[in-house]
Amino acid sequence: MGFSDEIGFPDESAGCPIPSFRRELRNLSITSDVCDTATTFAGSFTDSPYDWQRQLRQWNDTSTAVALTLPQLLTRAASGAEPLPHLRLLATAGAPCPAKLTGIWSAGRSFVSGYGWAAAGLCATMSRPLSPVAPHAAVSIGEPVAGARCYVLDEGMNPQPPGVVGEIYVAGAGLARGYHHRPGLTGIRLIADPYGAPGDRMYRTGELGCGRGDGELDHHGRLGSLRSDSSSATAPPPC
Numbered sequence: 001m002g003f004s005d006e007i008g009f010p011d012e013s014a015g016c017p018i019p020s021f022r023r024e025l026r027n028l029s030i031t032s033d034v035c036d037t038a039t040t041f042a043g044s045f046t047d048s049p050y051d052w053q054r055q056l057r058q059w060n061d062t063s064t065a066v067a068l069t070l071p072q073l074l075t076r077a078a079s080g081a082e083p084l085p086h087l088r089l090l091a092t093a094g095a096p097c098p099a100k101l102t103g104i105w106s107a108g109r110s111f112v113s114g115y116g117w118a119a120a121g122l123c124a125t126m127s128r129p130l131s132p133v134a135p136h137a138a139v140s141i142g143e144p145v146a147g148a149r150c151y152v153l154d155e156g157m158n159p160q161p162p163g164v165v166g167e168i169y170v171a172g173a174g175l176a177r178g179y180h181h182r183p184g185l186t187g188i189r190l191i192a193d194p195y196g197a198p199g200d201r202m203y204r205t206g207e208l209g210c211g212r213g214d215g216e217l218d219h220h221g222r223l224g225s226l227r228s229d230s231s232s233a234t235a236p237p238p239c
Contacts, residue, residue, distance in 0.1 A: 052077035059084055066090075071097045071113075074105055083108075093123045096219045097139045103132035115141035115219060119189065119203045121174030124148045127216060138218035141209070148172035149195075150217060151202065152209055157194060162213035165220050171195075171202035 052073050059067060063086040071092040090105055093114035105111050106129075116124040127142030144150045152166040153159060160166035171193045178186035193200040208220040
């Protein structure tokens with residue numbers, strides 16, 4: 001079953017091929033439109049991502065069918081959520097999605113969750129459509145996007161079986177080259193990938209997760225020893 005079948009879309013919607021949209025969605029191109037006014041990417045770096053009232057009005061006024069936003073915006077908007085009858089696919093990325101949002105925003109539409117790191121293309125994973133998740137349960141952050149690889153490893157760099165928590169490592173074409181003028185930090189965070197081709201590297205995220213057995217991952221917070229470097233708000237930007 002393809003992604004368009006899972007979310008209930010035909011192969012094309014408003015002239016926008018859904019597989020093409022998913023590629024854009026997985027790259028977190030949050031300042032670009034994919035198919036004219038049918039798709040909205042909310043939370044650009046030039047506008048406040050927390051102006052949720054304006055964002056909901058825009059989605060409603062433009063009959064937006066597909067949107068990508070930050071979970072923080074949806075958390076703020078949850079108590080004042082509008083019906084948004086035209087919104088058929090809603091995706092979050094940039095941070096783990098709280099469980100309560102799945103019950104609120106999956107009603108009447110497909111709701112998916114992505115996650116990523118500045119050193120790995122911002123959106124390295126994307127979930128299948130989510131059903132409501134029980135409070136305090138982990139929400140899937142999805143499977144690696146096209147061109148990315150994710151590992152859950154123990155301290156000895158051995159893969160963890162599904163259901164066992166380990167540290168998340170990310171590899172693939174979207175990986176950054178390093179931190180500008182920070183060779184020490186680059187050496188700590190971007191290390192040799194023992195499961196890739198010779199010369200491949202992987203990014204040590206400093207974050208915990210586990211496999212679900214279906215190719216998707218659950219997120220379980222950050223490692224305390226790497227907390228200051230793993231936060232996209234405090235870490236120096238990779239290049």
